[in-house]
Amino acid sequence: MSHVLKVAAFSLGTVGLFAAYSNYGIPQITPAEPPRQESIEASGMTTAEYAALGGRIFSGKGSCTLCHNAVGGRAPPLDRAAGVAAERLADPRYAGQAADEAEYLYESLVEPSAYVVAGFGKTGTGDTVSPMPSMKAGATALADVEIRAVIAFLQTLSGVEVTVEPPAGPDGDGEAETAEDTRSPLGSPEEVIEEFACGTCHMVAGEEGDVGPDLTGIGAIRDREYLRRAILSPDADIAPGFEQGLMPPDYGQQLYAAELEMLVGYLADLE
Amino acid sequence: MLAVIRCALLTILAAVMAMAIALAATHASASAQQAQQTEDASAAPPAGGEARPYVPPPDLTRADYPRIGGLNGRVVVWLAAQMHLWFAAFILAVPIFVLIIEAVGMATRERRYDDLAYEFIKISIAAYSLTAILGGFLLFCLLIFYPHLTSYLAAIFKDAMFFYALLFFLESATLYVYYYGWHWLQGGVRKWVHLTVGLVLNAVGTTLMFLANAWLTFMMSPAGLDQSGVFQGDVWAAIHNHLWNPINLHRFIANIAFGGSIVGAYAAFRFLSATRAEERAHYDWMGYTANFIAISALLPLPFAGYWLAAEIYAYSQQMGITLMGGIFGWLFIIQAVLIGTLFLAANYYLWCAMGRSDGAERYNRYVKYLAAVLVGAFLVWFTPHTMVLTNEELKMLGGPYHKVLGPLGIMPAKNVAVNVMILFTVLSFLIYRRANKIAQVSWKKAGNAAQAALFSAGLSNILFLGIYHGYFTNTVYKVASSVPQVVTTLVVIAASLVIDALMYKGARQVAPLRWGRVPERAQYALFLLPVAFTWLMGLMGYIRSGIRQHWHVTGIVRDNSADAFTPTLGEAANVVSVGAILFMGMVIFVFWLGHVGTARTALADSTVGSAA
Numbered sequence A: 001m002s003h004v005l006k007v008a009a010f011s012l013g014t015v016g017l018f019a020a021y022s023n024y025g026i027p028q029i030t031p032a033e034p035p036r037q038e039s040i041e042a043s044g045m046t047t048a049e050y051a052a053l054g055g056r057i058f059s060g061k062g063s064c065t066l067c068h069n070a071v072g073g074r075a076p077p078l079d080r081a082a083g084v085a086a087e088r089l090a091d092p093r094y095a096g097q098a099a100d101e102a103e104y105l106y107e108s109l110v111e112p113s114a115y116v117v118a119g120f121g122k123t124g125t126g127d128t129v130s131p132m133p134s135m136k137a138g139a140t141a142l143a144d145v146e147i148r149a150v151i152a153f154l155q156t157l158s159g160v161e162v163t164v165e166p167p168a169g170p171d172g173d174g175e176a177e178t179a180e181d182t183r184s185p186l187g188s189p190e191e192v193i194e195e196f197a198c199g200t201c202h203m204v205a206g207e208e209g210d211v212g213p214d215l216t217g218i219g220a221i222r223d224r225e226y227l228r229r230a231i232l233s234p235d236a237d238i239a240p241g242f243e244q245g246l247m248p249p250d251y252g253q254q255l256y257a258a259e260l261e262m263l264v265g266y267l268a269d270l271e
Numbered sequence B: 001m002l003a004v005i006r007c008a009l010l011t012i013l014a015a016v017m018a019m020a021i022a023l024a025a026t027h028a029s030a031s032a033q034q035a036q037q038t039e040d041a042s043a044a045p046p047a048g049g050e051a052r053p054y055v056p057p058p059d060l061t062r063a064d065y066p067r068i069g070g071l072n073g074r075v076v077v078w079l080a081a082q083m084h085l086w087f088a089a090f091i092l093a094v095p096i097f098v099l100i101i102e103a104v105g106m107a108t109r110e111r112r113y114d115d116l117a118y119e120f121i122k123i124s125i126a127a128y129s130l131t132a133i134l135g136g137f138l139l140f141c142l143l144i145f146y147p148h149l150t151s152y153l154a155a156i157f158k159d160a161m162f163f164y165a166l167l168f169f170l171e172s173a174t175l176y177v178y179y180y181g182w183h184w185l186q187g188g189v190r191k192w193v194h195l196t197v198g199l200v201l202n203a204v205g206t207t208l209m210f211l212a213n214a215w216l217t218f219m220m221s222p223a224g225l226d227q228s229g230v231f232q233g234d235v236w237a238a239i240h241n242h243l244w245n246p247i248n249l250h251r252f253i254a255n256i257a258f259g260g261s262i263v264g265a266y267a268a269f270r271f272l273s274a275t276r277a278e279e280r281a282h283y284d285w286m287g288y289t290a291n292f293i294a295i296s297a298l299l300p301l302p303f304a305g306y307w308l309a310a311e312i313y314a315y316s317q318q319m320g321i322t323l324m325g326g327i328f329g330w331l332f333i334i335q336a337v338l339i340g341t342l343f344l345a346a347n348y349y350l351w352c353a354m355g356r357s358d359g360a361e362r363y364n365r366y367v368k369y370l371a372a373v374l375v376g377a378f379l380v381w382f383t384p385h386t387m388v389l390t391n392e393e394l395k396m397l398g399g400p401y402h403k404v405l406g407p408l409g410i411m412p413a414k415n416v417a418v419n420v421m422i423l424f425t426v427l428s429f430l431i432y433r434r435a436n437k438i439a440q441v442s443w444k445k446a447g448n449a450a451q452a453a454l455f456s457a458g459l460s461n462i463l464f465l466g467i468y469h470g471y472f473t474n475t476v477y478k479v480a481s482s483v484p485q486v487v488t489t490l491v492v493i494a495a496s497l498v499i500d501a502l503m504y505k506g507a508r509q510v511a512p513l514r515w516g517r518v519p520e521r522a523q524y525a526l527f528l529l530p531v532a533f534t535w536l537m538g539l540m541g542y543i544r545s546g547i548r549q550h551w552h553v554t555g556i557v558r559d560n561s562a563d564a565f566t567p568t569l570g571e572a573a574n575v576v577s578v579g580a581i582l583f584m585g586m587v588i589f590v591f592w593l594g595h596v597g598t599a600r601t602a603l604a605d606s607t608v609g610s611a612a
Helices: A004-026 A047-059 A084-092 A101-110 A144-158 A187-197 A225-233 A255-269 B004-040 B073-108 B111-145 B147-180 B186-219 B235-239 B246-273 B278-298 B301-315 B317-324 B327-356 B356-382 B393-399 B411-434 B443-473 B474-478 B481-502 B522-545 B569-611
Strands: B552-553
Touching: A004 B246, A004 B327, A004 B522, A004 B569, A047 A144, A047 A255, A084 A101, A144 B246, A144 B481, A187 A255, A225 A255, A225 B004, B073 B111, B073 B186, B073 B246, B073 B522, B073 B569, B111 B147, B111 B246, B111 B278, B111 B317, B147 B186, B147 B235, B147 B552, B186 B235, B186 B246, B186 B443, B186 B522, B186 B552, B246 B301, B246 B569, B278 B327, B278 B522, B301 B317, B301 B481, B317 B327, B327 B356, B327 B411, B327 B522, B327 B569, B356 B411, B411 B443, B411 B474, B411 B481, B443 B481, B474 B481, B522 B569
Parallel strands: none
Antiparallel strands: none
């Protein structure tokens, strides 16, 4: 009998250790709630708001940043996706039907194999088949209004004119970014710096972070274009003495376009 | 008489299970027809067109998920499915290695192998009825908590379910003949007949598992549907979906490792309870054999797991990244702890077991080096990449990754660690194997040198591939380099075992191997294995199911229940722990039944003997 008790105690103790490690030894991250299925009310949005909605879909429901990020190298970066559209359409490898930049982006989202960026095709297909699923089908299943919002966002990200218009009326069902998923735009650069905890790593706005470069006089040595690029693609230029990969690469998806411009302007004025 | 009652009981259980499956399929068919009629009534019939034979996937609302008795349907189904799977894995695995051991006994003409095989199957037979009961319970839970989803799946797989029910009868019949006919079918042609029955039993059991796997993999990577999720009628397409074969292989191997470890625990318990030296010797040998089976299956398991993960990525990058890079990424740190536990326990058992041999002293000094490498690899394996830190900690560390340990958090380091652990486990086994022997062949020096060269070259290649391609080339080479690493490991294992087998053929024994001369703490290593395996299977079951996130059938049937959210790892671990404790309690009950049965038989035999 003593063996039964010993073995039972040993087994229970082992299970207890595994459970304790899982509860207390690793961080308990609460996963996001599943996206809600609701009608999208995009009518009446300004173009900037529509692009901002696209940005939230890009990093939220669309899960685009899972692959299109600067770290993993699984899919091409999209910071110039609209800018290179003309070049892609003229490429002999292009197999789609698009006539302009917006159509090209639409096609890339729903028929990704129409043009596969070199090096990003499925193994063994010679870059003719994309591993990306259609954004209109499967688990993502974006509605048309959402796809157009993403296109508006990509055009904003590339710094080209936004050519897609917000819908005139309610458009379809989808798991929209609802009020719960959105935040109100921030009103000042100081609020942006506080919200995104820039001071944790940078010396800026009274904060004294030292992981990243000192930004107190950054406007004197860097222009607006450099500053915008440094926020959207942090690893594009690395300041001497600092390492690659420390700054999150997805501020382009987290910031509203207006906030980004506000922040760039604020930094450019720090002389 | 007892055997007849058991047979009858099992037949009834099998019939209940088969009837439940048939009922589910009928229910699904009726629901589908009803839905079709409703749809037809509300829509104008297509001019000259044929009615579609299959209905679209259900669009569920929260009201479609019954709340019964205040129970949480997800947790009930989760536990029922997991309990059924643990028992099913056990009873499907045992006949596989029983057949092999029986065949070894037949080839070597050593009676002890035949007795051992019979003892193994005897342990599993009591678990068979529990598996059937739990299967029926799972089906019942699915029907009452997820009626629409069950109907949708059953409408697609109703033909396969019918064959499943038939195969279940065949499985029962062959198992009875195999087990109850063991002593009757001995010698000459009869033994061949018995082996053939065993082969059929395994073929049917494996087919049953493959069919059940089709249903769950369909939920992960649905196939045979049109764009709107309507089934097109080709059930083979639905079965042969993208993840079916990787899951089949992974489960087949994992079941053997799991079954071996459970039987090892049984032997360990009997060893600890034994009062006679012969009994201890017998159960020591049984425990060693079971451990050998478990570890032999454990070694290729990481490779099968890697293939499964690669196919998940191939099917859907999103699903793959959710699996390895999202919240579930931390789960692999827990997995590393568990697999590390398994490897360390298995090696510890082998090192303790060297005490059976008088010649082992020659090798004892190497054990500490083996232990150091295994612990080092284990530490690398469970080093996380991204740290979850407060702002202050982030500042102190200089970023989210530790400057020195951070690089050990990515896959190339893990791949090196797992290959090194596997090779050093094989090395432990080789040392154990030769501990009591002295090779007699003239080329033993050359053989030893060849083995040393093999291991050195293999380890160097694994390190080179891991470090160079892992850290100095791009992602494509980083991922691709894992394949030559696996090949290197397999080549080293195969070649070193062949050399060892040839070198120690006809070797002289230092002294007779003393079965039973092993410390009791070694038996606790044999308990640690099934506990870790059980918990690990539960954890990996959670992740396999969890990566569908808020989908019952990925991208087709959305989970709109109140439980559609993904629980935290701690909550999941608690459910797995409760399930593991329930399972272990039931296994102990099964062992106790087997023990009582044996004791009664022994008593009856001795009474008959006295009377004679």
